[in-house]
Amino acid sequence: MREVLKKRENIRAIIVLGIFFFVFLGTEYLFDNNMAQLTDSSGVVWAQSYILFASALGFIAYSAIFKFISIRKISSSTLNIIGILCTVPAIVSFIIINIHSTYGQTLFFGIVLFFIMGIAGAHIHYYVAFSVTDRAFLARIVGISYAFGILLQFINNNLVKKDVTEMIVLVVFMLIGITLIITGKKQDALELEKDRGDDSQGNDEDSLVKYKRNRAVLLIAAVALMTLIFAALDNTVTMVHAGGGTDIGQWPRLLLAISGLLAGFIYDISERKYMNIIMYCVTVLSTICIVVIWFGGPFLAGLIVFYLSAGFFSVFFMTGFMELSYDMGNPRLWAGLGRAINNLCAIVITYISGFYNNENLYMAIIFALVLFVAISVIIFISENNMRNMRLAADECVATAINDIDSNDNSVQKDLFPVFANEYKLTDREQEVMLALMSSDDNVQDIAKQLGISRAALYRHISNMNEKTSTKARIGLLQFYYAWKPQK
Numbered sequence: 220m221r222e223v224l225k226k227r228e229n230i231r232a233i234i235v236l237g238i239f240f241f242v243f244l245g246t247e248y249l250f251d252n253n254m255a256q257l258t259d260s261s262g263v264v265w266a267q268s269y270i271l272f273a274s275a276l277g278f279i280a281y282s283a284i285f286k287f288i289s290i291r292k293i294s295s296s297t298l299n300i301i302g303i304l305c306t307v308p309a310i311v312s313f314i315i316i317n318i319h320s321t322y323g324q325t326l327f328f329g330i331v332l333f334f335i336m337g338i339a340g341a342h343i344h345y346y347v348a349f350s351v352t353d354r355a356f357l358a359r360i361v362g363i364s365y366a367f368g369i370l371l372q373f374i375n376n377n378l379v380k381k382d383v384t385e386m387i388v389l390v391v392f393m394l395i396g397i398t399l400i401i402t403g404k405k406q407d408a409l410e411l412e413k414d415r416g417d418d419s420q421g422n423d424e425d426s427l428v429k430y431k432r433n434r435a436v437l438l439i440a441a442v443a444l445m446t447l448i449f450a451a452l453d454n455t456v457t458m459v460h461a462g463g464g465t466d467i468g469q470w471p472r473l474l475l476a477i478s479g480l481l482a483g484f485i486y487d488i489s490e491r492k493y494m495n496i497i498m499y500c501v502t503v504l505s506t507i508c509i510v511v512i513w514f515g516g517p518f519l520a521g522l523i524v525f526y527l528s529a530g531f532f533s534v535f536f537m538t539g540f541m542e543l544s545y546d547m548g549n550p551r552l553w554a555g556l557g558r559a560i561n562n563l564c565a566i567v568i569t570y571i572s573g574f575y576n577n578e579n580l581y582m583a584i585i586f587a588l589v590l591f592v593a594i595s596v597i598i599f600i601s602e603n604n605m606r607n608m609r610l611a612a613d614e615c616v617a618t619a620i621n622d623i624d625s626n627d628n629s630v631q632k633d634l635f636p637v638f639a640n641e642y643k644l645t646d647r648e649q650e651v652m653l654a655l656m657s658s659d660d661n662v663q664d665i666a667k668q669l670g671i672s673r674a675a676l677y678r679h680i681s682n683m684n685e686k687t688s689t690k691a692r693i694g695l696l697q698f699y700y701a702w703k704p705q706k
Contacts, residue, residue, distance in 0.1 A: 229356070231399060232347040233364045238396040239343045240368025243274075243336055245375060245389050246313075249382065250329050253319040266326055270333040271562040277337020278559035281345075282552035284338065302397060309335045310390055317386045337559070339397075344555035346400060348541035353678050355490055358538040362483015365534055369476035376472070430608035431546045435553070437601040438543060442536045442557055444594050445498070446564035448505055448587065449525075449532050474523060478530025486538060490673060495605075498535045499598045501528050506591045536561055609661075637704050642686045651679040655696060662692075 224230055247267065254266045312332035319325045351360055371392070379385045486494040508524040540557035544550035639649050654665050666676040680692055689698045 226353075228350050229353075229360060232350050233360055233367060235343055235396055235399050236347050236361070236364035237367030237371065238392050238399075239340055240365055241371040241375070242389050242393050242396065243340060244368065245372050245385070246332065246336065248372070248376070249385055249389065250316055250325075252382065253316055253325060254322070254329075257319060257322045257325060262322075266322075266329070268566040269326060270329045272566050273330040274333040274337035274340070275559040275562040277334040277339075278341040278555045278562075279337075279552070280334075281338045281341030281555065282549055285551050302401070305335055305338075306394065306397065308332075309393065313386050313390055317382050340558060341551065341555035343396070343400070344537065344541060344558065345544070345551050348544050348550070348554045353681060354542070354545070355677055356487065357542060358486035358491055358494070358534060359483040361538045361541070362480050362486070362534045365479035365483070365530065365537075366476040369472055369479065369530075373472045373476070430604055433604045434601070434608060435543055435547065437597055437604060438539050439556075439560060441495075441594060441597045441601065442539070442560050443564045444590050444597065445502055445532060445536075446561050447568050447590055448502060448594075449529060450565040450568035472526070474526035475530050478527045479534050480530075482531040482534040483538075486534065490677075491538070491542070494535065494538070495598050495601055498531060499594070501531045502591070502594055504528060506587055510587060533561075634702075634704060638699060638702060641704070642683075644683065644686070648679050648683055651676065652683065652695075652699070655680075655692060656699070 224233075247270070250270060251263050251267060254263045258266070309332055312328040312335075315328040316325055316332065347360065347364075348357075351357055375385065375388055379388055482497075485497060504524060505528045508528075536557035541554050544553035547553045635649075635653070638644075639652070644652065651669065654669055658665055658668070660668070662676060663673055666673045669676065680695065683695055684690060687695060687698055689695045
């Protein structure tokens with residue numbers, strides 16, 4: 220925890236992402252409460268599916284909007300003004316939802332509000348992905364942000380008893396989040412993307428590109444299928460809440476915060492090497508929970524399992540797609556795509572919710588088992604693809620190093636003290652740099668040779684990338700061997 224909070228940009232990213240979670244979930248909770256006064260519990264679920272669809276469209280539209288902005292060459296200051304102006308229709312939508320005079324009017328402005336929030340959320344996910352100082356901490360940053368947002372919602376639900384006051388609180392935090400992004404040290408998204416390059420960027424090896432594409436397809440499929448399972452539980456919880464059976468804004472939300480926080484730290488073990496397997500185990504537990512509830516098991520037990528599992532799932536798909544965005548050509552689309560897919564698949568489960576009743580109990584069980592088997596196959600294929608991708612990446616590094624002419628190599632090593640002095644490399648960074656120059660081993664083996672962790676090695680490489688304005692290990696080495704002293 221202490222290492223994560225050492226850098227100011229990490230803290231800013233945690234606060235901004237946490238505020239987004241709070242505002243998004245708090246607004247969804249406020250919307251459900253107001254719609255519950257206009258329709259029955261089933262109508263609330265359908266209305267919720269419409270606003271989630273609108274938010275998914277906002278997440279997807281974000282990259283197209285910025286592509287248009289880049290073509291028009293709109294400045295950052297003008298872009299900030301546009302962002303501030305977009306808060307006006309958002310605030311108006313908040314007010315209309317709180318008035319909730321008619322079902323149609325409330326639903327329309329809910330769709331408008333969540334479309335805007337989808338665009339803002341996509342930008343925030345992209346901002347966080349490319350502003351963290353060490354990607355080894357990415358899951359922890361997401362997990363802490365998620366827990367922070369849920370905790371804010373819990374406090375808000377317990378201290379604020381009037382819808383008007385709750386609306387004001389959400390609007391205030393929305394404005395705070397916008398201010399933090401605008402006043403950030405690196406507020407230009409293009410600068411963020413330039414500063415945080417991909418570890419394998421610049422390698423056009425066909426095998427590595429193929430594995431990265433496979434990874435993207437498999438992650439989309441896994442998140443989509445997992446969402447169908449978690450959304451089934453979520454719809455059950457929403458209907459009970461709308462019917463007045465249980466207030467999901469109370470103590471169960473703390474379980475969601477705790478699970479999200481734990482997920483962030485557990486996923487980051489060995490640089491998220493076991494994240495897929497851990498999420499698979501959580502999915503197994505959730506599938507069992509669904510079957511138990513359908514057979515008349517206690518709702519409270521299902522609620523506890525849902526919140527414990529949902530935290531792990533949320534951190535899983537947000538971290539997975541943020542990490543994936545480093546390898547993709549359109550990172551603005553991919554950084555927040557996990558949330559869009561989650562919202563879209565949550566709508567799908569609403570349409571097929573006819574399976575989830577006592578009359579079609581056996582069909583529902585078969586459906587759940589088919590989903591589980593499909594997820595199992597995808598996780599297996601994904602793990603095999605990740606293993607091959609790591610091997611391909613190591614081969615690319617070895618090839619790049621071997622391509623350097625040995626004569627130039629020996630001459631350039633004589634200039635290393637001058638290079639280290641010019642770019643102010645620390646003693647440890649110099650040791651790491653020399654190890655990278657003299658070895659074509661993979662990162663894990665080099666870390667063992669230096670007696671440091673793989674995460675620590677990546678931190679040193681990242682620091683040297685920042686000092687030399689390069690991207691990743693290969694870019695650093697290629698820059699060094701092409702470098703010439705000014706004098």
